[in-house]
Amino acid sequence: MTTHRLRRAASALVVSAAVVSGCATALPHDLGGSAPAIAGVAATPPMGWNSWNTFGCDIDETTIRAQADALVSSGLAAAGYRYVVVDDCWYTPTRDAGGRLTASSSRFPSGMAALGAYLHARGLRFGIYAGASDRTCAQLSGTYPGATGSRGHEATDAATFASWGVDYVKYDWCSSESDVGDQRDAFVAMRDAIRATGRPMVYSINPNSGIALPADADTAAVPGAAHDWGGVATMTRLTNDITAQWSTSAGVSGYQGVLDIAAASASASADTRSGRWLDLDMLEIGVGTALTEAQQRSQLALWAMAGSPLIAGNDLTRMDPATRSLLSSPGILAIDQDTTAPARSVSADGLTRTKRMADGTTAVSVTNSSADARTVTVDRSAVGAQGAVTDLWTGRQIVDAGAPIRITVAGGDTAMLRIG
Secondary structure, eight states: OOHHHHHHHHHOEEOOHHHHHHHHHTSOSBSSOSSOSSTTSOSSOOEEEESHHHHTTOOOHHHHHHHHHHHHHTTHHHHTOOEEEEOSSOBOSSOOTTSOOOBOTTTOTTOHHHHHHHHHHTTOEEEEEEESSSSOHHHHHTSSOSOOOOTTOHHHHHHHHHHTTOOEEEEEOOOSOOOHHHHHHHHHHHHHHHHHHTOOOEEEEETTTTEEOOTTSOGGGSHHHHSBOTTTOSEEEOSSOBOSSSOOSSGGGSOBOHHHHHHHHHTOOOOOBTTBEEEOOOOOTTSSSSSOHHHHHHHHHHHHHHTOOEEEOSOGGGOOHHHHHHHTOHHHHHHHHOOSOOOEEOSTTSOEEEEEOTTSOEEEEEEOOSSSOEEEEEOHHHHTOOSOEEETTTTEEEEOTTSOEEEEEOTTOEEEEEEO
């Protein structure tokens, strides 16, 4: 785990699970109504790249422009990864005399409007980070100076972002305060401010950041999992932040691994559809060496089956061919971008999932959570499909229509099948 992650994790203050659960029971599951939060955006789950997982606070315009150029030259932009999101630490520690956020002159000397124009000229979209409380997460942890959160400045900040050509706002709670009603007020205030600008911007929220629960608390207690925020935000983080690990022992009191987040998504009950998506957090594919190649394949597969936004976090300028090939896997991306309901579990262990596709075929994922290979029989009656089976990783048919489906899955890997 990198230093900026350790500091951020250490900053979270533990609150009682009963407090969070108590707030949850006092509010409706659906916090924002049935309509999408922001009209005209994210008909399918957004895809792009975010600076945080690799660079943390160590960002500047040279770095962001280089990543944007690599997004295009690698072919990932053509595959659908179009949002370039500048995460925390892009701003000056204080607002200007008019109360506006300004870009750090040492990090972004050309300014954020110029950065937005640079991205737009390359067919990309511009994303930016802001804090939903009085501080951003880096400020909360003490790794970046100031207190320039957007709480109380929503109209000013949304108008500033619109003037810069921003297409995506990542809005992070970053507070130990756990009252869900207070969260709803804060997130709705920015939603309404974005609406008032008249500029369509994807609105991505994380209601879990800064709130830590005991390790034995139920994952469903975190605000992102306990409520349906689809009418409040375009994208809502389901769990606490991801770390580049297969699984962690910290539970909801710290970072969560790929398998932990995938497990949480199996029972999520939010209404996900055009303009309102559950966010399983950023992809750790190509970030560090803690995840095996098979585990990285599993992350992409399970995120796609859940219909999660796909936001890469690796250094695109140093990306190896295997990472580029995985991120651009056409069969898997097609599953993610299909707007039918997310996958449902059809096995007792929750590791076999099925998703009915818009064209009438059925997608099936089979995950092997163990370290050793195992052979699995897929019950055709359970998945409700009798057609021929295609391996989505290779694009080849592997089983005839009606024949038994018996496959061997490597340790940590996920088989991806399309039936029909």
